[in-house]
Each structure stands twice: as C-alpha cells, then as structure tokens.
Amino acid sequence: MIPELFSMNDRICLVTGGSRGLGRAMAEAFLDAGAARVYITARHVDAVERAAAEIDGAFAGDCVPIAGDLSTVEGAHTLAADIAEREAHLDVLVNNAGRGWLAPLGDVPEHGWDKVMDLNVKSPFFLTQDLVPLLTSRATQQRTSSVINIGSIAGITANPSDTYSYNASKSAIHQMTRNLAFTLAERHVRVNAIAPGRFHTEMTEFAKADPASYEAELRMIPQHRWGDPADIAGVALMLASQAAAFITGQIIPVDGGTTLVA
Numbered sequence: 156m157i158p159e160l161f162s163m164n165d166r167i168c169l170v171t172g173g174s175r176g177l178g179r180a181m182a183e184a185f186l187d188a189g190a191a192r193v194y195i196t197a198r199h200v201d202a203v204e205r206a207a208a209e210i211d212g213a214f215a216g217d218c219v220p221i222a223g224d225l226s227t228v229e230g231a232h233t234l235a236a237d238i239a240e241r242e243a244h245l246d247v248l249v250n251n252a253g254r255g256w257l258a259p260l261g262d263v264p265e266h267g268w269d270k271v272m273d274l275n276v277k278s279p280f281f282l283t284q285d286l287v288p289l290l291t292s293r294a295t296q297q298r299t300s301s302v303i304n305i306g307s308i309a310g311i312t313a314n315p316s317d318t319y320s321y322n323a324s325k326s327a328i329h330q331m332t333r334n335l336a337f338t339l340a341e342r343h344v345r346v347n348a349i350a351p352g353r354f355h356t357e358m359t360e361f362a363k364a365d366p367a368s369y370e371a372e373l374r375m376i377p378q379h380r381w382g383d384p385a386d387i388a389g390v391a392l393m394l395a396s397q398a399a400a401f402i403t404g405q406i407i408p409v410d411g412g413t414t415l416v417a
C-alpha cells in the first residue's frame with residue numbers, strides 16, 4: 156500500500172524553473188517515483204536542454220525541456236498552449252520559477268517590484284487557470300491532480316532582508332493557494348504550497364558572500380544548516396502523489412525549524 160501511495164506511475168507533470176535548484180530536484184523526484192513524463196521549463200535554452208538530457212538519462216520516464224520566459228502573462232499562455240498541444244491531461248503542475256529583488260526601503264524601483272510580482276504571482280495564477288481543463292480532465296477522487304506552488308517562509312514571517320516585493324509575493328501565493336484549493340477541491344484538484352527556508356541554490360549564493368553573516372544565520376536556524384535541493388524532494392513527492400489525497404490548501408514550511416523561532 157505505501158509504495159502505491161507515493162507512486163507517480165503513469166503521471167504527467169510540469170515543473171516551471173526545472174533546469175536547476177529546487178525545480179530540478181522535484182522533477183527528478185517525480186521521475187524516480189515512476190512518472191511517465193516530466194516537462195521542465197526555463198528561459199535559457201542550453202541550460203534547460205542540458206538538464207533535461209541529464210535527468211532523462213537517469214530514469215525510465217521522459218524529461219522534456221521547454222524553453223520560455225514566464226515573466227509575462229503571454230509567456231504563461233504560450234506554455235499552457237504548448238502543453239495542451241502535447242498532452243490530453245496533466246496530473247501535476249509545480250509553479251516553481253521565481254525571483255527576488257534586493258533594494259533598501261527608499262530605493263525600490265517600480266519595475267523591480269513588478270518583475271517579482273509578475274513572475275512569482277501573476278504568471279502562476281494565469282498558468283494554473285489555463286491548465287485547469289487539463290488538470291481536471293482525468294482527475295478523480297482515486298487519482299487526484301495536484302498543483303504545488305513554491306512559496307517561501309519569507310511569506311510567513313518577517314525577515315530583516317530588503318526583499319519587500321519578494322516577501323509580499325510569497326504571502327500572495329500562499330493565499331492564492333488556499334483560494335484555488337477551495338475552488339478546485341470538488342473537481343479533484345488539490346492545491347498546496349511548499350514554503351522553503353534557506354536552500355543552497357543559485358538564488359541564494361549572494362547570501363553566502365559574507366561568511367560572518369552566513370554563520371550567524373546558521374546559528375539562528377534550529378537545525379543549523381541550509382537545505383540542500385534534495386531536501387524538498389520528499390515533501391514534493393508526497394503532495395504530488397495520492398499520499399496527500401486528503402490534503403489541500405496547506406502551506407508546508409520546509410525550513411529546518413526556522414519558523415519556530417522567527
């Protein structure tokens with residue numbers, strides 16, 4: 156029973172921002188659990204094609220690259236149309252691509268605010284909306300579809316970083332998660348969010364530049380470490396599979412205990 160609960164056998168998945176970092180780790184987890192096909196997207200063609208080829212070679216299912224920019228609603232519409240041309244249904248959508256904007260209060264430009272909101276909130280909403288027909292087409296109580304939004308603990312507690320639009324965007328996607336979960340529950344689509352704490356990825360490289368503040372941050376995290384991308388694999392697999400068949404609208408921190416003390 157347990158292997159069956161976590162099985163991704165036969166499943167078709169889409170992971171935005173899957174060329175590296177957390178997105179890649181989730182794509183690999185789905186294929187490792189038996190997914191038939193996982194689409195990964197990113198802007199840089201070479202990087203997404205290289206990642207897909209590496210992942211594809213490691214698992215029985217297919218990893219398919221799609222290059223595209225999700226920083227506009229047009230980009231979200233294009234991706235949804237591309238998936239609809241290739242597939243009659245979709246089991247799992249992971250809205251993972253995201254970005255930040257670091258600037259002290261007083262110096263935050265409007266275009267910086269918009270870039271973050273567009274990629275982290277607006278595109279995930281329109282991509283999900285466009286993909287509802289595919290997400291619902293085969294979904295049943297015994298085979299629920301799953302949308303996983305990647306939020307952040309920055310959307311749960313305040314932090315000292317000058318990342319105003321990022322923190323607001325992550326709070327927004329958490330609330331959007333609850334809202335969509337409510338709407339889609341009776342159509343057998345579950346919508347949850349993962350709220351990562353600090354993870355070692357390209358996005359957070361800047362925060363290790365000053366060893367003293369990096370060490371100070373580690374001391375504040377109850378588990379005294381940052382996450383590795385593989386640390387997100389288990390919870391993503393649970394949310395994607397029937398293991399979470401009765402879980403929807405939840406925001407799950409994966410943060411080494413950071414939100415316990417923040």
Ligand SMILES: NC(=O)c1ccc[n+]([C@@H]2O[C@H](COP(=O)([O-])OP(=O)(O)OC[C@H]3O[C@@H](n4cnc5c(N)ncnc54)[C@H](OP(=O)(O)O)[C@@H]3O)[C@@H](O)[C@H]2O)c1
Binds near residue numbers: 197200254274306355
């Ligand atoms: N790392 C952390 O500590 C942390 C903590 C909390 C939340 N998160 C969230 O986790 C998610 C993944 O972060 P990560 O750390 O794995 O980041 P990452 O290593 O920088 O990877 C980001 C991925 O998104 C793609 N991407 C970026 N901008 C895009 C755009 N405009 N259109 C399409 N794809 C785009 C990137 O590829 P291209 O550059 O080729 O487009 C890449 O595949 C984000 O939503 C982030 O906010 C991360």
